[in-house]
Amino acid sequence: MKTSREAPSIPSPSGDTVESPQDGRSWLVSRGLVPETRAQRILALATFVNMIGSGVYMVSAALYFTRVVGLPLAQVALGLGLAAGVGLFAGVPVGHIADRRGPREVYLGLLVIQAIAFTALVFTRSFWLILPALCVAELARSAGGAARGPLVRGVGGTDLTRYRAYLRSVGNLAGSGAAIAAGFAIQSDSRSAYLALIIANAVSFVLSALIVMALPTLPPVPAPAKASRWQVLRDRGYVAVTAIDAVMSIHHQVLLFALPLWILGSTDAPRWLVGMAALLNTALVVLLQVKASKGVDDSASASKAMRRSGVAFLVGMAAIAAAAGAPVWLATIVIIIGILVHTVGELWHTAGSLELRFSLAPAHAQGQYMGLFGLGSGVANVVAPSILALMCITLGVPGWLLLGAVFVVVGLITPPVVRWAERTRPFAEQTA
Known part of the structure; x- marks a missing residue:
């Protein structure tokens, strides 16, 4: 069994010990810039990558469908609205599956589904083909939040409050960076730029899934005998x-x-x-x-x-x-x-x-x-x-x-x- 090696310490003038300058990770952890455990860092990285893709998509979706696909704005609004409505009801049942089957595997599968659904948008030009792809993507996104909850709890450690707040900060940082990047692409107002943004969103889910694969499997918490399914x-x-x-x-x-x-x-x-x-x-x-x-x-x-x-x-x-x-x-x-x-x-x-x-x-x-x-x-x-x-x-x-x-x-x-x-x-x- 491997044991972790402690970073060397250097006595300070006051008699306390400080971390070695070479131990950059320890310094970042002590400042709260990165989480303490490997699993926490992995999930934070997956969150960052995921939110970059989502941020790019949020900024560019309407423009892509109207200026590249050529759909009327009314159809775009209808499609996005219907997809959002459909996705609302996926969380509870999929969350139950994550509770019983393990959150890592369920969340991983939902990331893959989102990657496939958003990739399909690149190759479809009909509203009636785009609509089901949007609905599937939104269902997976909504369900992914439910599966991610027990995953966050499982890797959050003893200071879960701090880790949840850290993930939100990471998500906002990624979203703002994505918005800036999307702004430069939109400034060109070209078909290739809009396509690149949609493809970047799909790729972000693939990368997030690959990162999540590095997380350990979290066994389900046993349910009491009298627990209800819903x-x-x-x-x-x-x-x-x-x-x-x-x-x-x-x-x-x-x-x-x-x-x-x-x-x-x-x-x-x-x-x-x-x-x-x-x-x-x-x-x-x-x-x-x-x-x-x-x-x-x-x-x-x-x-x-x-x-x-x-x-x-x-x-x-x-x-x-x-x-x-x-x-x-x-x-x-x-x-x-x-x-x-x-x-x-x-x-x-x-x-x-x-x-x-x-x-x-x-x-x-x-x-x-x-x-x-x-x-x-x-x-x-x-x-x-x-x-x-x-x-x-x-x-x-x-x-x-x-x-x-x-x-x-x-x-x-x-x-x-x-x-x-x-x-x-x-x-x-x-x-x-």
């Missing part, structure tokens, strides 16, 4: 927490959907704020998510983080709303303040949401529980544009404040709902 659907407390998180998750579209329309249509703020909002938000998430998640390691602290996030969303949205009718300099200042405060709320919400979805789920059923939580956030993404268009754009300032107040109320009711979920959850002794 236990999560009977866990009313977890369903309630999922619904609360879904409402709060609408905030993810505020800076991406509502803010650009608000800046251009209702304020005198400069247009460059639209691009800066996404850049600033992503940078703060990459830099601060791990720090914001520190101490959010049980359901009580997660509930408090959710409660704080609701207040932050109200303050941030009120600042953004205040830009209406303000002079350029003041509108710019209050919008930047709003972006910063809203991002703080996002950091708190993410920390609380990640902890609740894991800590309230039994260890033997992490996959199907992650699937239900993913369904909640998926529904939020589908309905968010319509809600934000009505509240923030149509109603204007009152709508911004009203929606912010909704976030506050949701945050305030989270702690008692979570306590009820804890009291009523089945197999509490086996929770992760």
Whole structure:
């Protein structure tokens, strides 16, 4: 059996020991720049590669289908919408399979399916052939999130909270890099550039699958004899927490959907704020998510983080709303303040949401529980544009404040709902 060799240490002037300068990995681990274990690093690398491909696809999909394939915009919107709707319901059943068959193998298979589905898009030109490929890809993507949940739990180690936050920072860093790369390709506005982006997405799933193959197999956690096949659907407390998180998750579209329309249509703020909002938000998430998640390691602290996030969303949205009718300099200042405060709320919400979805789920059923939580956030993404268009754009300032107040109320009711979920959850002794 191999034993790991400790890096040489050098005495410091104070009498403590410091790591050898040659031990670059130890230095990176101590600074929190890379995870501690090999399995954690492998999954983080797979996440980074996966999110690069996904980020490229998100930016270029509509342009590829309209400018290269030649589909009408209405068909593209219909196809993407139908695929997203179909994918919503894959998480729970596939998550259950991952719980019973092992998350590594199921997640690996779903990555391969996504690679095949997105490759098919390169060779199809008919809407009726593209639609099933999109649906299969979206089904695999949604199901992949459910299978990945128990995989993250299995390799996360003793500080699972920190590792989950690290993965989110890695994902945001990859997504922002992908958006920049896609922007350069789109600038050329050529058929070859759009094709390259779609192919890059397909290749990213192949590479992610090859990386995941290096992970050890994780045996399923034995289920109690009385466990139900679809236990999560009977866990009313977890369903309630999922619904609360879904409402709060609408905030993810505020800076991406509502803010650009608000800046251009209702304020005198400069247009460059639209691009800066996404850049600033992503940078703060990459830099601060791990720090914001520190101490959010049980359901009580997660509930408090959710409660704080609701207040932050109200303050941030009120600042953004205040830009209406303000002079350029003041509108710019209050919008930047709003972006910063809203991002703080996002950091708190993410920390609380990640902890609740894991800590309230039994260890033997992490996959199907992650699937239900993913369904909640998926529904939020589908309905968010319509809600934000009505509240923030149509109603204007009152709508911004009203929606912010909704976030506050949701945050305030989270702690008692979570306590009820804890009291009523089945197999509490086996929770992760």
